Amino acid sequence: MGVVGVLRSSAYDFVMSLLAILLIVAGVLAALGVVAAVVLAFRRQTPAIGGRLEPMEPPRSKAPKVERNDTSSDTALVDTASDIGEESAESGAVGEVLTPVAPSFRDRLRRARGTFSGTFASIRGRSAITEEVWEDLEEALIRADVGIGPATELLTAVRARVKSAGITSPSELLEEVKSEMITRLVAPIDLRFSAESPTIWLMVGVNGVGKTTTIGKLGHRLVGEGKTVVMAAGDTFRAAAAEQLAMWGERCGATVIRGAEGGDPSSVIFDAVAHAGSAGADVVLADTAGRLHTKSNLMEELRKVRRVADKGVGSVTEVLLVLDATTGQNGLTQAREFAEAADLTGVVLTKLDGSAKGGIVFAIQSSLGIPVKLVGLGEHAEDLVPFDAEQFVEALFAEED
């Protein structure tokens, strides 16, 4: 048996073992059916246990979405919050900015978080690199949601460098840590345009991370740069998601293409691309419904959206995973699944103006090679800024009050 034979036989083994698993699953679930029936009967007698006896609905019917998806992702910064008379400040802020001045990362974080003190300061204050220093560093990384695995791996690398370079002072050590982290995060962050108009950018992610808001802000920026923007309300599932996008479109002067609630998202996006093509628009920003990466049918839907978006004129150059900075270790799984389904080109890290640090992007960058491209640092349109690895790393060690 040659190489081909071996290959074939292992693929074949795989299929067969898969069958075995499937049969187990089916068998077990059949048995589960019995158990469930028993449980149901049992519960009916003791109604206090739970109120979950309603008839089953078809999956993902027109029922609205679990989460309040795509909300206004970033709240006002402390200093601007005082003049937020509910909507007035928001719309006012959006209305007047036609020439967006991208605020620096540091400015935004500084305003949101105060000074960069915290762990770095306390380590700098020590006289030698003790075991305790290493533990503090590890804790700081874990608290920032970097994750125990990546944190350990990073510190092992730093330890080696510290040893080989003969570093003895804690402040030099900190520089090593920072540069090691920055090296791992630096990647091209430009958002690419396609050679042939329109350029299509797709936002994907789980529920409630800020996809719709990100589109609104991005549209605002692009319009400010003199581009013609079409927004595709591809979230046909969540109640009023299209309205939310329409409001953004109105504010920044982008056309919003909507479909029926509960309609096919692919066709909405296809229509938007077609419209952009005939109207000579430059960019299509396509929204999608939030979906948990564990729902295979919804991930399948997303695959179709991704395929269809590329079918018309122009081409998809960015598929951005919108990720909430508060997300913990599950973020990596999300990124992996979305990358598999939709060929991610980058991450938009939202809500970084809160106390969460968003350290999970380390794992995403290092194990999947997907870079962070944009960061959401506030609720105003201009608060969506390009990612800056150095500032991000510094902020990681900042302490909230």
Next chain:
Amino acid sequence: MFEALSDRFEGIFKRLRNSGRLTAEEVDEVLREIRVALLEADVNIGVVRSLQGRIRERCVGDELSGALTASQQIIKIVNEELVATLGGETMRITYASKPPTVVLMAGLQGAGKTTNSAKLAKWFKAQGRHPLLVGADLQRPAAVEQLRTLGGQIGVPVYSSATDPVSVASEAIAEARRLGLDVVIVDTAGRLAIDAALMAEVRQISEAVQPDYTFLVIDAMLGQDAVNVAKSFHDTLELDGVILTKLDGDARGGAALSVKEVVGRPIAFASTGEKLDEFEPFHPDRLAGRILGMGDMLTLIEKAEAAFESDQAEEAAQRLMDGTFTLEDFVEQLNAVRKMGSLSSILGMMPGIPKEVRDVEIGDKEVGRVEAIIHSMTVQERTRPEIIDTSRRTRIARGSGTNPTEVAQLISQFMEMRKMMQSMGGGAMKRVKKKTKKAKGKKGGGSPSGRVSAKGTQPEVKKAFRLPGLDPVADQLEKAGIEIPGLPRID
């Protein structure tokens, strides 16, 4: 993908030959593994430390019993500590003596406040109450719109006006009194815990409406920051409980544990799906199992309940047990299973599935192949696969784009499986029936045999939920998991 704590322990315990007391070093090694597992589940590092302390005390102090292996014993201890930390009881809602009962929903942006306000309203409705939803989120574009749509779907009135959140909320209370509604649920805008101005605003809302319940809505995917968020909201609002959302994903939800430990308030409800009725009072012990990555049979059962028509499933099970299960049934089951989510995630919820099996990525493509083969058979072939001969096999292979060997393998595996299920089936069915009787007779149900399975959590789970008939399933799983020939060995 994620390893269960028990898998982590296996490596350590393989080296530990002694069955009695663990030495201090051995306990330390185990604790390090526990730490990693908890951190990977997003339990806050401070909380991990205090848990570690408590677990250490018990591990060093307790004599390990002979009936259990050291690994099982420690998992049991960890599980008990987690359940204790999460709080043993499901929260009970009482109603204000002078209606309406006011519920305030607060949280970060995107946690799911609006959707869960509607879910909560639906739940109250199911309890025979008459809720009013209040749209006090005037910040996010179209948030009130969303609430109105949801209110329309569940038949609950929605109150809002374009003034300011505080007046909307207080007007709503008057409106509820006027309409004779007895529960008011106030949906507020999402806000960052560090945003002083908005935190002051939500406090004003709270002072204006004097809520009977203030719930913090947090998402199960939250990381280490969860404790900061919970603390700030608790300091501002005096929380009564937490609503945990997005539990239908594969996040382990360790943040919930941290929140409970830090603010001392129970998790009142959990949202487990996108549908408006996928919302229920929270059960601490289920989450404990999930954090440990030990499978979550109960959630699985509920998912199955939602995906399968119960009488249809029962019928299929019956056929499976008496050996008349056909390939047709199999495809039906398969489709129902797929409705529940990806196969890997379902397998992940099952206790007793060997690690090797759990780690196999099962894509829809492979499942599609199986389906294609079965779909290429005639009805007769599907009901009586034994009639398939070489020529039929070739035809099926051609029709499904596979090769005859694969077809043959599928059929032989299917037959073998069927035979095995049949032989197991008889006994298990009888036992289910017997236990049901027992449980019905004596409400406490519990775990009659006191059997401690390999995964340790099941006795607790059963006790808390009084669900009969889990044992036979677990037995089948174990048997099926171990005895099926040709299981992949991924080394």
